[in-house]
Amino acid sequence: MLANLRAALVIARRDYVATVWSRAFILFLLGPLIPILFGMTFGTVGSKMSAPSAPPTIVILASDSEAQALQGVRRRISTILGDEGVPRIEIRPGGNPAHILENDEAAAVVTGLPDRPVLRGVPEVVSRHAALIEWMLSDARRDRALDKAGIVTRPIALKQDFIAAPRHSEQNDRSTLARAGQLLLLFLTMILTGMLLSNMMEEKSSKVIEILAAAVPVDAIFMGKLIAMLGMSLTGIAIWASAAAAALLAFVPVSALEMIAPAVGWPMFIMLSTIYFMASYLLVGALYLGIGAQAGTVREVQTLSMPLTFGQLIVFGFAASAVDQTNGPASIAASLFPWSSPYAMIARAAQQPEIWPHLLAIAWQAATVAMIIRVGANLFRRSVLKSGGAGFWRKLIGRSSRAA
Amino acid sequence: MTQELAIEAKALVKQFDGFRAVDGVDLAVPAGAIYGVLGPNGAGKTTTLRMLLGIIDPDSGERKVLGNRQPLRAANRIGYLPEERGLYPTMQAREAIAFMGALRGLKLGEARERADRLLAEHGLAEAARKPIRTLSKGMAQTVQILGTIVHQPRLIVLDEPFSGLDAINQERLEVMIRAQVDTGATVLFSTHVIAHAERLCERIAIIVGGRVRFEGSVAEARGRLQAQVTLVTRRTEGGWRAALPADARCENGAWIFPLPENGIEPLLARLIEGEAGIEALSIERPGLHDAFVEIVGEAAAQGIRKEPEPE
Numbered sequence: 001m002l003a004n005l006r007a008a009l010v011i012a013r014r015d016y017v018a019t020v021w022s023r024a025f026i027l028f029l030l031g032p033l034i035p036i037l038f039g040m041t042f043g044t045v046g047s048k049m050s051a052p053s054a055p056p057t058i059v060i061l062a063s064d065s066e067a068q069a070l071q072g073v074r075r076r077i078s079t080i081l082g083d084e085g086v087p088r089i090e091i092r093p094g095g096n097p098a099h100i101l102e103n104d105e106a107a108a109v110v111t112g113l114p115d116r117p118v119l120r121g122v123p124e125v126v127s128r129h130a131a132l133i134e135w136m137l138s139d140a141r142r143d144r145a146l147d148k149a150g151i152v153t154r155p156i157a158l159k160q161d162f163i164a165a166p167r168h169s170e171q172n173d174r175s176t177l178a179r180a181g182q183l184l185l186l187f188l189t190m191i192l193t194g195m196l197l198s199n200m201m202e203e204k205s206s207k208v209i210e211i212l213a214a215a216v217p218v219d220a221i222f223m224g225k226l227i228a229m230l231g232m233s234l235t236g237i238a239i240w241a242s243a244a245a246a247a248l249l250a251f252v253p254v255s256a257l258e259m260i261a262p263a264v265g266w267p268m269f270i271m272l273s274t275i276y277f278m279a280s281y282l283l284v285g286a287l288y289l290g291i292g293a294q295a296g297t298v299r300e301v302q303t304l305s306m307p308l309t310f311g312q313l314i315v316f317g318f319a320a321s322a323v324d325q326t327n328g329p330a331s332i333a334a335s336l337f338p339w340s341s342p343y344a345m346i347a348r349a350a351q352q353p354e355i356w357p358h359l360l361a362i363a364w365q366a367a368t369v370a371m372i373i374r375v376g377a378n379l380f381r382r383s384v385l386k387s388g389g390a391g392f393w394r395k396l397i398g399r400s401s402r403a404a
Numbered sequence: 405m406t407q408e409l410a411i412e413a414k415a416l417v418k419q420f421d422g423f424r425a426v427d428g429v430d431l432a433v434p435a436g437a438i439y440g441v442l443g444p445n446g447a448g449k450t451t452t453l454r455m456l457l458g459i460i461d462p463d464s465g466e467r468k469v470l471g472n473r474q475p476l477r478a479a480n481r482i483g484y485l486p487e488e489r490g491l492y493p494t495m496q497a498r499e500a501i502a503f504m505g506a507l508r509g510l511k512l513g514e515a516r517e518r519a520d521r522l523l524a525e526h527g528l529a530e531a532a533r534k535p536i537r538t539l540s541k542g543m544a545q546t547v548q549i550l551g552t553i554v555h556q557p558r559l560i561v562l563d564e565p566f567s568g569l570d571a572i573n574q575e576r577l578e579v580m581i582r583a584q585v586d587t588g589a590t591v592l593f594s595t596h597v598i599a600h601a602e603r604l605c606e607r608i609a610i611i612v613g614g615r616v617r618f619e620g621s622v623a624e625a626r627g628r629l630q631a632q633v634t635l636v637t638r639r640t641e642g643g644w645r646a647a648l649p650a651d652a653r654c655e656n657g658a659w660i661f662p663l664p665e666n667g668i669e670p671l672l673a674r675l676i677e678g679e680a681g682i683e684a685l686s687i688e689r690p691g692l693h694d695a696f697v698e699i700v701g702e703a704a705a706q707g708i709r710k711e712p713e714p715e
Binding site: 010 | 490
């Protein structure tokens with residue numbers, strides 16, 4: 001037993017060093033940037049597509065005193081509505097409206113101030129902004145009247161008083177956090193299991209596997225490979241977490257993080273997430289490794305891993321659908337089914353403060369991980385060295401071969 | 405006194421999808437010997453070695469390696485060079501050797517020290533920190549062989565160790581094998597190139613169609629065939645011709661026939677008496693190659709084994 005563990009660690013150490021010092025690991029570290037960059041790129045394009053065209057210019061022909069009052073109103077309105085919602089107002093002491101419109105200097109012109117104002121311009125601008133112009137002109141008239149009467153109004157200072165977010169809002173935040181946690185778990189597990197398969201294919205093609213199998217039990221090889229990838233992924237997670245923490249501390253106020261705190265609190269949530277990630281990776285990785293060992297070529301690996309990938313997505317969908325009903329039958333079923341259990345429990349950690357369900361889930365997942373590893377190791381042992389014999393899957397896809 | 409055996413196998417059988425790759429192999433490899441497993445391609449040599457090493461389990465039969473029925477329990481005392489060489493291409497040469505040592509129970513630090521020493525002894529000190537992918541094929545193969553012996557195994561199993569090596573490296577490997585045996589190790593190797601076995605081995609097993617068709621010393625294998633006599637005479641006719649064996653045949657002016665069971669002397673006396681005018685006479689002992697061809701031929705004539713039924 002101890003010898004097997006020692007052998008597994010020798011293999012894990014080799015695989016870990018080889019992976020962490022490879023270009024593939026740099027790509028792995030950069031992996032999370034891809035969705036972020038995609039999001040930013042498409043977000044920018046989307047916002048550009050949905051952004052309204054530049055606000056039209058409306059020229060108001062007004063006297064100096066009217067102009068001053070109008071500028072004041074314009075500033076107030078911009079404070080309330082923002083610049084984007086308000087047309088650009090240009091106040092001129094005089095001018096030929098027809099000339100201004102013909103030369104495209106403005107989309108509309110206001111004439112006839114102070115008593116008979118007329119907004120003249122293309123129908124789209126006139127109908128859209130008439131109310132606003134009316135509001136501006138009325139306010140400007142009132143301001144001038146108050147001014148003339150010598151009434152000075154003092155601005156009112158409004159005190160701001162924050163209360164905790166209402167419960168439904170907190171639930172929404174935690175539900176979002178639960179979904180984000182599940183998505184991250186899926187993303188990491190899929191990347192890692194893919195890397196695990198490539199690593200094993202490399203080993204099979206370089207024929208090192210036979211040297212390993214002659215020196216140590218196949219179970220130790222299997223465990224060594226799983227441990228190496230787990231170590232590699234935890235290294236990656238530590239690097240990502242450090243980078244994310246630095247970025248959050250630099251750009252996001254701590255109060256904002258406190259407002260979206262998971263139900264179990266951030267330290268416990270991070271610890272549970274790490275445990276559930278390990279469980280998810282081991283459950284899927286053991287299966288991938290066991291089934292991947294049946295394959296002789298990269299194409300066979302792709303063929304065999306496709307149903308597993310779909311299976312992962314279905315399991316993820318199952319757990320994700322139960323996020324909003326943490327104590328409902330779907331959520332309990334998702335917590336019990338080994339492969340969806342880590343997803344369901346990470347969501348629960350975000351939404352429910354109780355710790356005991358996590359202790360039960362961790363014990364259950366540990367038992368299922370041990371069982372799945374056993375099954376995976378058996379599949380691996382039976383197939384990994386069968387360069388000559390046809391395994392179940394290879395038979396299934398119609399291959400056969402001879403012994404050496 | 406019973407000789408100590410490094411490997412003992414009885415009636416090993418391995419079947420792949422209805423095809424008997426190994427069909428009842430018996431082997432007895434004496435400790436401290438160089439033992440050759442010979443056979444044509446696809447004879448079942450590699451599968452036999454894999455079973456002996458515990459890489460795969462036999463369907464039936466028994467094996468005992470260095471006294472262990474479970475070969476992997478003796479793995480730290482065994483070195484193995486597989487037929488298809490396997491090294492991690494990005495690994496440094498010394499690390500590759502040290503890794504193989506660590507797999508066989510050495511502490512990593514000690515394995516690295518030994519790797520450096522072995523590389524220096526074999527003129528590869530400069531390659532120690534180079535990645536395997538940058539080494540020549542011969543150098544990479546030497547690295548793999550050094551990885552096989554870094555933990556000073558008592559049993560060394562080499563599957564087709566000479567394939568892919570040039571003549572110089574083949575010679576070096578033969579020297580290395582002898583040196584290992586001098587330290588008390590047992591070497592078992594498979595090959596389909598007979599010359600190496602003839603030079604190195606004390607005992608051999610010839611496997612054809614998954615079965616051992618011959619097991620014994622090289623001399624015993626050669627002894628299966630009679631020596632051939634080649635006789636050239638000045639005179640072509642005469643009473644002396646009656647002295648030639650009935651199965652003598654004439655090829656390019658020379659008489660060729662198996663060495664008579666009672667030796668060459670009585671025949672020589674009759675040839676001289678009959679004034680045959682002996683111009684040349686040679687007796688050629690058959691080599692292992694001839695014995696091998698004969699044994700494989702016999703097996704083929706008997707119908708080696710049934711091919712698997714199409715699925």
